[in-house]
Amino acid sequence: MYSQITGIGSYLPGPPIGNDELARRGIDTSDEWIASRTGIRFRHLAENGETSSDLALHASRQALAAAGCAAVDVDLIIVATSTPDFIFPSTACLLQAKLGNQGATAFDVQAVCSGFVYALTVADKFIRSGSHRRALVVGAEVFSHILDWSDRTTCVLFGDGAGAVVLEASDKPGILASTLHADGAHHAILSVPGSVCKGVVTGDPFLRMDGQAVFKFAVRVLAEAADECCRIAEVSPSTIDWLIPHQANIRILEATARKMRIPLDKVVISVDRHGNTSAASVPLALDEAVRAGRIRSGQRIMLEGVGGGFTWGAVLLDF
């Protein structure tokens, strides 16, 4: 028993917001600085009342339509998010209600920017165990709601969005291999170190990051995870048609491709137009590349995530 992606969808809220627009809104930055350090030119930002489950709903409907099935046909819903609508219930349960599905297993996965790779791996294991037949796996984030807009070192990097896939049981692969890792010793280099206690926000409710430490960590573990995944699947990295790493920063993508000896034209890049959308970045990039006709049926794809925790992982699949 294997699992196979049968439908993909994505959603970006509002119009694209350019780097110059951020400067016009009073952030002490420039298009030149942001583009040269990160490759980011645009991002999309949700409205104040617009939540991760709202974004997830649009992406999910598209993915279900592409798979040719209805929400009631899904028996597993996993949402990867670090910006849930509420402390509880889970965003997956809220999405389930909005979709009109009753009875499916539904829960969130919290692995920050590795969230989608974690969620896809969990769904694959549910399906391969035989307990579930059809999963909706979503990455959805509204990071703009947890950014400190007076901190130019972080607020220019992120965007909002959602991506979703339908994953179904199949007698041929599909997902060939996956690997997931974490090392909580590095929790402080990227975090939102706040919480709610007795009705009061305690700690710091905004995203904080040691950019240079994150950069070095991300490049190392992305290359390692891809190598490990190929070893597990017993395939050579040279058989990969498309590499879709988490879209954090163009320089991280370039360094990872170089380390893996994969030419840059085989790397799907959307960070320039989306910014870093955390758990949504990989399915958003995948959806765009499929809809543009770049990724085609039968091709081999490596998906990769790295993010706060620290967490990281990779999924190798035949599309």
Ligand code: ACO
């Ligand atoms: N606009 C203009 N100037 C800025 C901005 C900005 N938005 N942000 C910082 N600067 C200034 C700094 O104040 C500093 O000025 P100074 O020298 O006068 O003090 C100067 O630019 C250099 O700052 P650094 O922090 O040293 O810049 P660096 O070259 O390290 O680039 C960056 C920062 C882009 C964040 C880089 O460290 C990076 O790419 N890190 C990876 C982090 C990342 O991608 N995180 C995403 C989330 S993590 C994840 O998804 C896995």
